[in-house]
Amino acid sequence: MSYDCVPSLQRGVDLVVVRENEEDLYAGIEHRQTPETYQCLKLVTRAGCERIVRYAFAYARANGRSKVTCMTKDNIMKLTDGLFHRTFDEVAREYPELKTEHQIIDIGAARLATRPQSYDVVVTLNLYGDILSDIAAEVSGSVGMGGSANIGAQAAMFEAVHGSAPDIAGKGCANPSGMLQSAVQLLVHVGLGRHASRIHNAWLRTLEQGVLTADLRTARAASTLEFTDAVIANLGTLPQGRAPVEWADETKPLAVEVRPARAELRERVGMDVFLFHAGSTEALATQLLHVAGPALELTMITNRGVKVWPAGHRETVCTDHWRCRFLARGGASVEFTELHALLGRIATSGGDVLKTEGLFRFDGQPGFSAGQGA
Numbered sequence: 001m002s003y004d005c006v007p008s009l010q011r012g013v014d015l016v017v018v019r020e021n022e023e024d025l026y027a028g029i030e031h032r033q034t035p036e037t038y039q040c041l042k043l044v045t046r047a048g049c050e051r052i053v054r055y056a057f058a059y060a061r062a063n064g065r066s067k068v069t070c071m072t073k074d075n076i077m078k079l080t081d082g083l084f085h086r087t088f089d090e091v092a093r094e095y096p097e098l099k100t101e102h103q104i105i106d107i108g109a110a111r112l113a114t115r116p117q118s119y120d121v122v123v124t125l126n127l128y129g130d131i132l133s134d135i136a137a138e139v140s141g142s143v144g145m146g147g148s149a150n151i152g153a154q155a156a157m158f159e160a161v162h163g164s165a166p167d168i169a170g171k172g173c174a175n176p177s178g179m180l181q182s183a184v185q186l187l188v189h190v191g192l193g194r195h196a197s198r199i200h201n202a203w204l205r206t207l208e209q210g211v212l213t214a215d216l217r218t219a220r221a222a223s224t225l226e227f228t229d230a231v232i233a234n235l236g237t238l239p240q241g242r243a244p245v246e247w248a249d250e251t252k253p254l255a256v257e258v259r260p261a262r263a264e265l266r267e268r269v270g271m272d273v274f275l276f277h278a279g280s281t282e283a284l285a286t287q288l289l290h291v292a293g294p295a296l297e298l299t300m301i302t303n304r305g306v307k308v309w310p311a312g313h314r315e316t317v318c319t320d321h322w323r324c325r326f327l328a329r330g331g332a333s334v335e336f337t338e339l340h341a342l343l344g345r346i347a348t349s350g351g352d353v354l355k356t357e358g359l360f361r362f363d364g365q366p367g368f369s370a371g372q373g374a
Helices: 046-062 080-092 105-114 126-139 177-189 193-208 224-233 281-289 336-348
Strands: 016-019 030-032 038-040 067-072 099-104 121-124 147-151 156-160 266-276 296-303 306-309 321-328 352-362
Touching (some): 016 126, 046 067, 067 080, 067 126, 099 105, 105 121, 177 193, 193 224, 296 336
Parallel strands (some): 067 099
Antiparallel strands (some): 266 321, 266 352, 296 306, 296 321
């Protein structure tokens, strides 16, 4: 939120970013697989998507918000981000009174920076939400102004939007507003709205008095301690330039229920085998064609996601990490024992297997992406 008494890049900002906070790229599953190649796995679950999307809509309804915006990158990541987008569309039908929209994250982030007034509640995945929350705080005054809440089914944790900022630790110039706003959210969450209002209004009055830290003004900036002392001195006072805040007591945390997963027919149809290979594409393809066996067919080789065989382009820059796709011939399903045997044949031929990914159909639909350029 922006405040008239605080210098900001944008005025009239009043938005909430709701982000998933346990999965996505922040699951922290990383590996170095070759001298040149590192990977980070992006995990997105149906339950994780539904839980956060339902929370965003429930929050909007409970707090008198009028619109929920979903941001993803499902034009590229059609399966992971696509799941989040589909879940958003499904849940949105249960809230007909709320306006909804979807935006691709890159243009959405740009518009949030230049026209944040057009947003109300934004719901998104973990990494995107981390970035958007800092953008929203910065354009409305400072990243040091924003508080955040991590709400779980059994527990909650509250912290400032920003990180620990070790570069300014001990210098007395940090803005304590983010921590104060987080404390307000904590008190509201546990049903102590009267105490939350007392702190919130004292903080607003302090801002009105022009007591601002170094992230908000360069001349006559208040230190961390001076700002905190001013808030303490203002306890019991109300802001003069805007309506006082009145948080309700005994606020009940939002309850979100995730529906059971729908049963689907799951069929194993092949495997992506990732190999360390320092030679040419043609040499690798020749080697693998000889070991595919009667039940499996080598259908594609990619390098960094780009198809390089068959019919690749000589201009494609290749590194030492290759994805080799084997599918059951004729669109059939395949037993894992056949895939295990394939790995043995690859190893015997001198192939250096790094990892594998099973390829599955779900209710007849492929559960894997095509290679870029395929």
